[in-house]
Structures are given as C-alpha cells and as structure tokens.
Amino acid sequence: MIVGGVSLCLVGIAWLVVRNRPKIFEPEYLNPLKNNYGCARTLQVLSTSAFWPPVIWAFLALGVFISFGGLWGGPWLIHVHKLDKIQTGHVLSMLALGMILGGPLLGFLAERVLKSRKKVLVIAALGLVLLTAKTAFGNPMTLTGLFVWFGLLGMTTMAAAPLPLTLIRNAFADDLAPTATGIANFFFLAGGAVMQQTGGWLLEMQGHTTLTGTSEHYATLFQVYFACAVAGLVAALLTREK
Secondary structure, three states, rough: HHHHHHHHHHHHHHHHHHHOOOOOOOOOOOOOOOOHHHHHHHHHHHHHHHHHHHHHHHHHHHHHHHHHHHHHHHHHHHOOOOOOHHHHHHHHHHHHHHHHHHHHHHHHHHHHHOOOHHHHHHHHHHHHHHHHHHHHHHOOOOOHHHHHHHHHHHHHHHHHOOOHHHHHHOOOOOOOOHHHHHHHHHHHHHHHHHHHHHHHHHHHHHOOOOOOOOOOHHHHHHHHHHHHHHHHHHHHOOOOOO
C-alpha cells in the first residue's frame, strides 16, 4: 500500500511538472537524415567518435557494479570475510543507499558546482579506480570499511550512469538523440551480462566453488575489475562535452 501511494504521488508530480513538449522549437537544429531508415541512423551513431568514450565507461563501470554488486559480492563477503547472511544483506544494501544518495549528489555537482558532467564523470571514474585498487592489491577491510566501500561502489557506478547517457544525448542533434541513447542503453546492460559471465569463468579457473572460496580465488577477479576501472577512467577523460 505504501509503495502504491508513493507511486501515485510520483505520477501526480510527473503530470504537473514534466513538459508534454518543448516550449522552444528550433527547426534549424533538426537535421534529418536523407535516408530515414533505422539502419542508416544506427550506422551514423556508431561512426560518431563522441559516442564511444562515455559508452565504454558505462560498459566497464556498470559491468563491475552488476557483476560484483549483483552476483559475486555476496559470496565474497560470506567466504572471505566470514559474514553471515544477515550481515551480508546489510552490507549489500549499501549499494542501493549509494545509488540513492549518489544520484542527487552527482547531479548537484554537475549542474551547480562544477557545471560540467564530464568533470563529475571523471571524478566518479577515479573513485572507482581507487575502490578497485583497494581490493585488487589485497588490502584488508573492517566491517565498517565494507559498509563504506559498498556504498561508494554504488555511488561511483550506477549513480553516475545518467551522466554518460546525458553526454551522449547532447552529442547528437534531436533527430539522432533517441537512436543514440537507445544504442547506449544496450551497451550499458551488456556490460553487466559480459562481466557476470567473465567473473564466473575467472573464479572457476581459480578453483572457486559455491561452497568454498578464499581471497586468493577472488584476486584475479579484482585485478580485472581494477583494469576495467582504469580503462573506464581513460574513457571518461576522452569524453567530449558540448
């Protein structure tokens, strides 16, 4: 009942606040493709250099989040840190808290403080590098440290996801923006699918099973996460902002 009530309130707010159409229509900004087929639009998006850096960051960063936060984080807490299922659930809930708090915070930084989505994206990418470096090089963490680490993981990955999507949308004219964001969404989700399978394969290669696991089993996985974070930082630095 509470969720339904909140949903109705959100619907009402959207009805009052969200515009049905832009107030200002600039036909000169629109530049329809001569060939209006979806294939032509897709090829034009994929051939645009500004499209790829934010997509690469999202593919890698969200891949780390979905792979570890959504699948391998729980077994890691249970096997390596010897937490019970209740404690593990509490720690994993920090991912959601990081997303909830990080979204408005990063948006505020991008709009009001730094006035640049690219700069905030770079900060988030750097944060992910530091987080993965802590686990990749075997630094131990206390229970409090785990709570903080998982919260920051949600903040520097999933909470930052709207930034590259907005950068991609702004990089294209209005006629191509929907195609670009649609293709970008595919890569955003594909990162998680690829990284989950890759993570499982790496753990299996190290001798990990569903019942047993050590820090050595997860070492290679964390090193891959660190490499992905570094590559994501490079992609964020190469992102162009209009």
